[in-house]
Amino acid sequence: MKKLVNDPQHVVTDALVGVEAAYLGRLAVDHEHRVVYRADAPVAGKVALVSGGGSGHEPLHGGFVGPGMLDAACAGEVFTSPTPDQVLAADQHVDAGAGILHIVKNYTGDVMNFDMAVELAEGGSPIATVVTNDDVAVEDSLYTAGRRGIGVTVVVEKIAGAAAEGRRDLSAVADVARRVNDNGRSMGVALTSCTVPAVGRPTFDLAEDELEIGVGIHGEPGRSRGRLGTASEVAEQLVVPITDDLDFTGAPVIAMLSGLGGTPLIELYLMYGEIARILGRRNVTVARTLVGNYITSLEMAGCSLTLVRADDELLDLWDAPVDTPGLRWGA
């Protein structure tokens, strides 16, 4: 295992020290509970957005905390759900009395622990929950009943974040978040495994000419293994299952191509060119694009594609200003 770490058992706590130092004055860190939150929280009159999950997917979720996106994120151990106590602490740091929205990726442990935090909450704001489940690769999986939540979570956090920043109320913010999830689909492929620091050996093995089609963000098996073909072939393997699952024609689409952590940007650009060509042939109109590392799996090589069927309202919320380490733009 070749990593820039100190004690492999303390990677998450050590990384949070770096997050705090890098974004001083913008983000605050509760090191006891491993919660990253807006330095200006609670924000008066605003629904608070809280997410979180296992670490190893950076910038998701801590890197999406800031004006226009999340109020707080709890960092579980690498690829491990945060505990109810962490979620509870996150809620308490950011609750402004206007309600809290939990954004939870669909994994059994995450759903359970966020639910438990809601049960444990006493006297705080009302809490609504949106569970993302956009991964078309598999129906049930190693860690889920139903589909896994992956890339759409980034888009949900951005768009619901803008709605909350615009002072919509809790049910309206939850509605828009659900609408994004319902209209979003994702699919990923891995060229290599990754190594969980505390484990010290690769999560799975792939031969030199193999790829895992529909891989999960923790290295869970996907649909199948195949021979690694050209970028053009891999692009088909991503686009076809997504567009077969939902009709993306006749609406403006938000497309995100995320690297899994070990794939360089030159390959992501190249892949996006192939994806755009296939989408064009299928009469899908991409209105907004992100290409980069947004939801990763440590140093895994590969990428995931997320498409969201949007409309003018969702695009306006997408375009609204955001100021986080991972996504940042002005008006």
Added chain:
Amino acid sequence: MKKLVNDPQHVVTDALVGVEAAYLGRLAVDHEHRVVYRADAPVAGKVALVSGGGSGHEPLHGGFVGPGMLDAACAGEVFTSPTPDQVLAADQHVDAGAGILHIVKNYTGDVMNFDMAVELAEGGSPIATVVTNDDVAVEDSLYTAGRRGIGVTVVVEKIAGAAAEGRRDLSAVADVARRVNDNGRSMGVALTSCTVPAVGRPTFDLAEDELEIGVGIHGEPGRSRGRLGTASEVAEQLVVPITDDLDFTGAPVIAMLSGLGGTPLIELYLMYGEIARILGRRNVTVARTLVGNYITSLEMAGCSLTLVRADDELLDLWDAPVDTPGLRWGA
């Protein structure tokens, strides 16, 4: 070689297809000359900033084209200088009559070819050139006389870009670019090699417990090889040579920690925490921070640290709005 590519000989041209598709309406691509330029170029009354170099360092340079930063970037083959013809084409796309600034990393081929483009230019705007040479690792190197140009190039492009956007004249924009370079120092370490697609095998070999200290962005040898220690030890290996070379105390400092392409963000955050601690002990005050992938070496694992000794004027230019794929923020 496990990469998301089609023909390994056409990676750069294929990636530019993706850049064009991903940033439609914001960036334009001259595929014949492999030039990425602002879709709204030439911008009336503005000094045009042109950079470029070998590909494989994305987002540098094409990903830094846009309002507030570069007007155009020419993409050489992977780790290969762009030709004078490419530079000439870039200049012609963006020349608004107010002068052109070439920002060139100090590598023999790059310097020669940008110089040749200046000689070949006929009837265009006056051209000034700034050569970056911030890498403290080695004095002369495999591809340079003098120090190599690396991470400071990002900061030069951002700050000179803001000065040009503010309609400073050519000599003023060139001055501020030189000031950033003169006050910037960098150092990198590699944990793994990378593979140039057209070559198909790793550029160099490192044992499982080794790191290359002071590695170049093309995999050139650095100062020495060492045993890979803790993140804290690696942080010392980056900070000490930089702060021994220039006094960074008593001024606000811009710090950029860039991944080399294959290192995930969780490790970069962790490393930044260690770097911040050491800088604090050395009385260096960091005023602005970037942590992410800004100047890479394909899928190499590792990182490079860049520090720039700034002042209020440089910070104001740093903070000015920028809208490029790689760096983006509002007012």
